[in-house]
Amino acid sequence: MSKKWLSLxxxxxxxxxxxxxxxxxxxxxxxxxxxxxxxxxxxxxxDSPASGGEKIEGxxxxxxSTALQPLVALAGDKFMAExxxxxxxxxxxxxxxxxxxxxxxxxxxxxxxxxxxxxxxxALVDHVVALAPFVxxxxxxxxIDGLTKQQAADIFTxxxxxxxxxxxxxxxxxxxxxxxxxxxxxxxxxxxxxxxEFATGGVTQESSKTVAQAVAQGQGAIGYVDAPYVTEAVKGxxxxxxEFxxxxxxxGKYILYGIEHMYTKGEPQGAVKAFLDYITSKExxxxxxxxxxxxxxxxxxxx
Numbered sequence: 001m002s003k004k005w006l007s008l009x010x011x012x013x014x015x016x017x018x019x020x021x022x023x024x025x026x027x028x029x030x031x032x033x034x035x036x037x038x039x040x041x042x043x044x045x046x047d048s049p050a051s052g053g054e055k056i057e058g059x060x061x062x063x064x065s066t067a068l069q070p071l072v073a074l075a076g077d078k079f080m081a082e083x084x085x086x087x088x089x090x091x092x093x094x095x096x097x098x099x100x101x102x103x104x105x106x107x108x109x110x111x112x113x114x115x116x117x118x119x120x121x122x123a124l125v126d127h128v129v130a131l132a133p134f135v136x137x138x139x140x141x142x143x144i145d146g147l148t149k150q151q152a153a154d155i156f157t158x159x160x161x162x163x164x165x166x167x168x169x170x171x172x173x174x175x176x177x178x179x180x181x182x183x184x185x186x187x188x189x190x191x192x193x194x195x196x197e198f199a200t201g202g203v204t205q206e207s208s209k210t211v212a213q214a215v216a217q218g219q220g221a222i223g224y225v226d227a228p229y230v231t232e233a234v235k236g237x238x239x240x241x242x243e244f245x246x247x248x249x250x251x252g253k254y255i256l257y258g259i260e261h262m263y264t265k266g267e268p269q270g271a272v273k274a275f276l277d278y279i280t281s282k283e284x285x286x287x288x289x290x291x292x293x294x295x296x297x298x299x300x301x302x303x
Contacts, residue, residue, distance in 0.1 A: 003132020006101045057085030058271030062112035064098015065183050066207040067132055067226035069258045071295050072111060075279040078289075086271050092207050095183025099124070102263050108123045108261040108272045113183025113226075114190075124263040128277050130285050130295040132226045133244040134187060137212065137234040139221040144168045146238030149255070152192050155222060158199030163220060175202025176214045176223030184208060188224050211229055225260075246291075250300050 059286055062072050069092050069303065076088030093101070095112035102110030103120050110116075114131065116124055136152055137145075144167050147155070154160040164170040177198060178185040205211045211223040216233035226246060230236045236244065239256055248254035268276055278284055285297050 020038045024176045028056060029129070032054075041246040043258075050212045050298030055085060056271055056274050058087075060086065060088045060109070060272050061091075062088070062102045062109035062111055062262070063091045063093050064109075065095045065260070066209060067095075067113050067134070067184050067258070068094035068111045068129070069226075070209075070293050071130060071132075071260070071290060072262075072279065074289060074293065075188060075284060076194050076277070078284070079275055079278050081272075083274070086275070088275060093183040093187070095181060096104045098295040099263060101182045102265050105265065106262045108248050108264065108268075109276070111264060113258040114186050115261065116263055119243070120263075124265060125267055127262045127280060128263065128298050129280055131249070131257055131289070131298050131300050132295055133254070134184065134224055134226050134268040135230050135244050136222060136224050136237045136239065137215050137230060138217050138237060139218045140233075140235055141171075141219055142168060142222070142235065144237070145235075146241060148240055149192060152239065153194065153196065153209075156188070156198055157194060157196050158201065171220045174218050175219070176211050176221055177202050177204045177210060178208075178224075179204055179206055181257065184224060184226065186220075191256055201274075228239070230294075246296055246300065249296065252301075256302075260295070 016107055060076070062076075069090060073090045076090055080088055095114055098107065098112050099116045099120055100111035101107040102108075103123055110124070115121075116126070131253060134212065135145065142163060143185045144163065147166060151160065151166045155166070156175065160166060161173050163173055175198075184197070189198065203214060205223075206224040208229045212225050212229040212231065215221045215223045216231075227298070239254060242253040244254050249257055251278055262276060262278070262279070264272065266275075281296070284290060285295065
């Protein structure tokens with residue numbers, strides 16, 4: 001009997017061992033088929049902006065400088081193409097209007113060709129965007145190809161009123177101005193007129209676009225716009241013998257340009273911040289599309 005019990009005990013031990021081995025094998029298979037925490041993390045989409053995983057949503061409104069408007073509109077179109085949840089609206093009105101709008105909460109961003117007045121500086125954050133060449137333009141009937149800075153100043157202050165006095169035909173000079181709030185006007189007043197006042201005569205336009213149109217349709221007309229508005233319908237003048245281009249600006253030969261600003265009321269957040277990061281990036285501002293419009297990196301010249 002003892003031998004029988006001994007044999008039965010051995011069999012039971014072997015059966016229990018075999019069952020235990022089978023159980024371990026099943027558990028190991030289940031573990032290997034379940035994703036680990038690290039596997040799950042690596043397979044899920046990244047939330048970082050660099051990977052494009054972050055969902056950016058919201059509205060962005062920008063108003064002000066009509067000189068800067070083409071660049072901001074271009075950036076808005078490209079940004080919305082990459083971020084379907086964002087709506088960017090860009091309007092003009094002039095640099096002064098843009099600064100007032102952002103200070104008053106009417107716009108998220110105020111675009112300006114010049115620095116904001118001292119009364120706004122404490123409340124606004126300045127985002128430098130680009131360098132914009134400005135150009136003196138004339139109607140196609142004007143026969144000269146360029147002016148000196150002094151000649152241009154004498155024309156816009158009203159000292160010279162006939163094209164014959166600067167080497168052109170005997171015909172009156174018709175001035176096309178911008179409104180007082182225009183950053184373009186302030187820029188020309190500072191750089192060309194050395195702070196002197198514009199002549200009171202002439203026609204005032206509300207945007208760079210309408211200045212270009214008025215010059216193109218006029219006779220003996222002269223105005224000032226930034227590079228995107230210099231078309232075949234008008235003639236861009238050399239200034240002190242220098243054409244407006246990247247090399248002449250970098251070397252200091254061409255002096256009529258502005259540093260473009262985009263102001264926010266406090267530090268930007270959300271979609272506004274993302275849009276400003278995009279438009280101020282080297283990838284955008286040094287792109288062929290931006291340079292085709294005539295805009296250049298702001299660090300092309302020293303402050």
